[in-house]
Amino acid sequence: MIVACPDGPLLVRGEVDIFSTTGEEIQQNRKTIALCRCGVSTIKPFCDGSHKLVNFRTEPPEPEATT
Amino acid sequence: MSDVEGLDLGVFNAGDADTMTIATDKPREGDSAPTYEPRGPLSTQLMAALATTPETGEGMLASFVPAVERVLGSTRDVIRDEDIQLALFVLYSVHYGGKGSADPAWEWNPVTIAARVAIEKVFERELRLRVPVAALPPAKAHSVAAALFELAREDSGPSLSQYVARTASREQLVEFLVQKSIYTLKEADPHSWAIPRITGRAKAALVEIQADEYGGGRAERMHSEIFAGTMRLLGLDPAYGAYVDNVPALTLASFNMMSMFGLNRRLLGAIAGHLAAFEMTSSVPNRFYGNGFRRLGFGPDATWYFDEHVEADAVHEQIACRDLAGSLAEDEPRLLDDIMFGARACLMVDGWVADDIRAAWASGKSSLRRAAPGGDRGAS
Numbered sequence: 535m536i537v538a539c540p541d542g543p544l545l546v547r548g549e550v551d552i553f554s555t556t557g558e559e560i561q562q563n564r565k566t567i568a569l570c571r572c573g574v575s576t577i578k579p580f581c582d583g584s585h586k587l588v589n590f591r592t593e594p595p596e597p598e599a600t601t
Numbered sequence: 602m603s604d605v606e607g608l609d610l611g612v613f614n615a616g617d618a619d620t621m622t623i624a625t626d627k628p629r630e631g632d633s634a635p636t637y638e639p640r641g642p643l644s645t646q647l648m649a650a651l652a653t654t655p656e657t658g659e660g661m662l663a664s665f666v667p668a669v670e671r672v673l674g675s676t677r678d679v680i681r682d683e684d685i686q687l688a689l690f691v692l693y694s695v696h697y698g699g700k701g702s703a704d705p706a707w708e709w710n711p712v713t714i715a716a717r718v719a720i721e722k723v724f725e726r727e728l729r730l731r732v733p734v735a736a737l738p739p740a741k742a743h744s745v746a747a748a749l750f751e752l753a754r755e756d757s758g759p760s761l762s763q764y765v766a767r768t769a770s771r772e773q774l775v776e777f778l779v780q781k782s783i784y785t786l787k788e789a790d791p792h793s794w795a796i797p798r799i800t801g802r803a804k805a806a807l808v809e810i811q812a813d814e815y816g817g818g819r820a821e822r823m824h825s826e827i828f829a830g831t832m833r834l835l836g837l838d839p840a841y842g843a844y845v846d847n848v849p850a851l852t853l854a855s856f857n858m859m860s861m862f863g864l865n866r867r868l869l870g871a872i873a874g875h876l877a878a879f880e881m882t883s884s885v886p887n888r889f890y891g892n893g894f895r896r897l898g899f900g901p902d903a904t905w906y907f908d909e910h911v912e913a914d915a916v917h918e919q920i921a922c923r924d925l926a927g928s929l930a931e932d933e934p935r936l937l938d939d940i941m942f943g944a945r946a947c948l949m950v951d952g953w954v955a956d957d958i959r960a961a962w963a964s965g966k967s968s969l970r971r972a973a974p975g976g977d978r979g980a981s
């Protein structure tokens with residue numbers, strides 16, 4: 535099961551195997567993992583929370599209220 | 602299925618009764634008396650009594666609750682009062698068990714409970730007074746999650762972690778571990794009190810986080826264990842409570858606050874909010890903490906604790922804000938207020954702890970009440 539977290543990672547529950555593009559299996563240390571989708575994590579493919587520092591947005595910003 | 606015939610149904614014959622011992626009278630090995638350095642009349646009186654059993658010690662506490670009330674009435678700041686916070690810390694230790702927890706017969710003793718409740722009342726009131734008030738988000742999981750992320754974003758937190766990353770000396774890293782050890786050697790425990798008190802998807806979320814905190818079935822991966830390993834590598838004693846005498850009231854207050862939120866069912870919302878805020882301000886600072894240890898030449902064994910939290914808490918924060926705090930607010934809207942209070946209280950108190958450490962270091966002083974024996978400081 536994959537949950538797309540708003541402005542954040544993909545949360546993956548359940549068994550998946552993750553491989554690098556060269557075919558090495560990437561070790562997972564926990565049952566539920568977060569996969570980076572902002573591109574700036576220092577521990578890719580996992581999320582390290584950096585998406586918050588770069589203000590990563592998965593939704594278009596709300597239109598500014600006009601006064 | 603087991604064969605019912607073969608089950609031990611717990612029926613003892615008369616012969617067994619002679620050899621049975623009632624375990625409740627006997628402290629487990631490790632349930633030792635609290636022997637911290639007293640910080641005033643309350644902690645002195647309390648620890649003297651807790652060194653014995655309730656039968657002998659209760660008399661020593663005859664005047665204790667009025668004394669607690671008196672000190673509470675005259676303290677300038679309950680959150681930074683050394684004597685009150687140490688007494689409260691000791692009273693919670695009786696519930697946790699282990700080193701410094703006293704004879705377990707004290708756990709539900711009317712006098713220790715009355716004293717704890719009296720302190721909690723004033724402590725909680727002070728926290729509620731000082732936590733900034735703000736408009737509540739709608740009781741919808743996604744709105745609560747967004748509000749919590751906004752709180753965490755506004756938090757001034759990273760300054761201590763950036764200082765550790767760039768500037769802290771080896772002695773300061775040791776001091777940092779000593780400060781952290783009060784909670785971290787019991788990491789996740791205060792929030793686990795909430796498990797039986799919570800239901801549905803919020804419970805599933807809490808257990809999902811806690812299972813990971815406790816190593817996902819592998820004792821050596823328990824976060825408290827990994828932290829103990831880092832302490833050892835820096836020459837510190839990882840036995841619980843070894844550095845209680847070294848840390849100031851505020852550090853104890855940070856842990857006492859979690860214990861209070863966790864142990865009181867009426868504060869269920871607050872403990873959920875606390876966990877969410879804690880997890881949501883963890884992964885980025887832990888990367889910086891790890892960098893500080895790497896900068897001073899420590900290897901992956903020493904930084905494992907921090908590296909683990911970078912990855913784990915990036916997962917936990919997502920679960921904690923939406924599935925735990927968010928779902929709880931949606932399912933039990935009356936808890937929304939306390940969820941936000943718990944989150945703000947976490948950021949406020951831990952912000953003060955970080956500020957005090959930074960201020961001490963900025964003026965060339967130690968942030969500890971007294972230098973830690975062992976470690977690199979090598980004092981006393």
Ligand code: FES
Pocket residue numbers: 542543544569570571572573574575580581582583584585586915
């Ligand atoms: S999505 Fe979290 S660091 Fe990229």
